Amino acid sequence: MEEETGKEKIMKEKTKKSVSYKDAGVDIDTKGCFTSNIYSKMQTTFDGRVIENPGGFGGLFALNSRLKKYRQPVLVSSSDGVGTKLKIAFMMNKHDTIGIDLVAMCVNDVVVLGAEPLFFLDYLASSKIIPEVLHEVIDGIVEGCRQAGCSLIGGETPEMPGFYQKGEYDIAGFVVGVVEKDEIINGKNITPGDVVLGLGSNGIHSNGYSLVRKIFFEEAGMKPSRSLRKYGLKTTLGEEILKPTRIYVKAILKILNKYKNKTVIKGMAHITGGGLLENIPRILPEGCSVKIDKTRWDIPAIFKIMQDIGNINEREMFRVFNMGIGMALIVSALDVKKIMNDLNAAGESVSVIGEVTEGERSVQVI
Structure with a gap:
């Protein structure tokens, strides 16, 4: 077999197709x-x-x-x-x-x-x-x-x-x-006797979805198009679990601006991954714990559905999901009524969900 001459190699290179970034998949x-x-x-x-x-x-x-x-x-x-x-x-x-x-x-x-x-x-x-x-x-x-x-x-x-x-x-x-x-609101002024307010969530928000998907798609074999009417909801499964996370910024800033230079809100916790059990302790000072009463607000049906289908224990539910509370505020007992009125006026659903007690930075759900 004859070897290619240098000229033949050059001609072959000239006829070879040029490769572009688009050929690599980037347009x-x-x-x-x-x-x-x-x-x-x-x-x-x-x-x-x-x-x-x-x-x-x-x-x-x-x-x-x-x-x-x-x-x-x-x-x-x-x-x-x-x-x-x-x-x-x-x-x-x-x-x-x-x-x-x-x-x-x-x-x-x-x-x-x-x-x-x-x-x-x-x-x-x-x-x-x-x-x-x-x-x-x-x-x-x-x-x-x-x-x-x-x-x-x-x-x-x-x-x-x-x-x-x-x-x-x-x-x-x-x-x-x-x-x-x-x-800066960092929880340092929280004391036993303060009250915990909960702002309503829009459902699951954006945490715990590895468990959500396992429960509905793997364990129950459901599809996103599945109607949830049998569970009392007017949505499909996909519509319910894709509801966007509530943004609480404007309502909270209205309160802070109204009571400027007054510590009406002692601490706040965004209830994300870790649920109520893991997020509230992040703002508690030494010597303080929180007791939450789960009967004080309506837990959205989607959480009850997941708990039943997945046979999930209650502590795990409160440790993974927000359970209907997207934001927790800790305020003095004297300020509860006016803060709740202001939040309601700003369009928020708010409930008294618990109180601060003596303890070591933990949350108990009763």
Whole structure:
């Protein structure tokens, strides 16, 4: 067999097909068009503090216009995602609420410190940019920012073929807020005799979905389209478990602004992973515990359905899920009535769910 001459090798290289980034699965043109279209949606969340910088490498936010009212402003930040709740969105091909969850998980975490959320950024990665799907996700993020009163000033949308399953994506969010240094709410003033208020959740919110999926899809063999009418609900399973997380920011900030310089809210806990049992102790000082009375509020039916189908013990339910309480506030017994009235006026469902007792930073459910 004759060996190729140098000239033949060169000719073969010239006829060889050129490989592009698009051949590798990344379409720069599609991404460019997609990210350009996002900016107009972001603008709907802007206020006078945002310095517009379309196409820039970072988002710009002017502190001086709002922070003049602060003597010692402290920036508060948080980062989070929505976990395997994304799997439900994929199963239902419904992506317009998952962005609300993303914002909620971040902004609810900073408001418990008394902070006003200022701006938000997102990270939205996928195996392939499918504009109609990712625009739905962005719509949810924009809506979440509106509900929280913060600006969406930037983000990243990488296309990562071979890393994510086809048709799937992952999201993460980042928020920055501000609070006066001597008005940070950290639970240090909580004492036995204080009262625990619970703000109603919108169902499961964004935690415990590995167990949710195991119960409904593996154990019970149910499909997202399954009607829950036999359980007294008017929704399908998918609709019920995809309900977005409630955002409590505006209601809580109204209270804090109304009673400025007065410690009416001593501590707050966003009830996320770990449920009431794990989250409330995070704000309790030494010598304090909490006793919760589960008869004080209506536990949403979805939790009872899961408990029955999965044969889950009660402690596990309260340790994994919010059980109908998305946010817990600890206030003085003297302030309970006025705080409840203010929260009701702000559109929140609020109940007295327990009290602070002597003990070592634990929660007892009775």
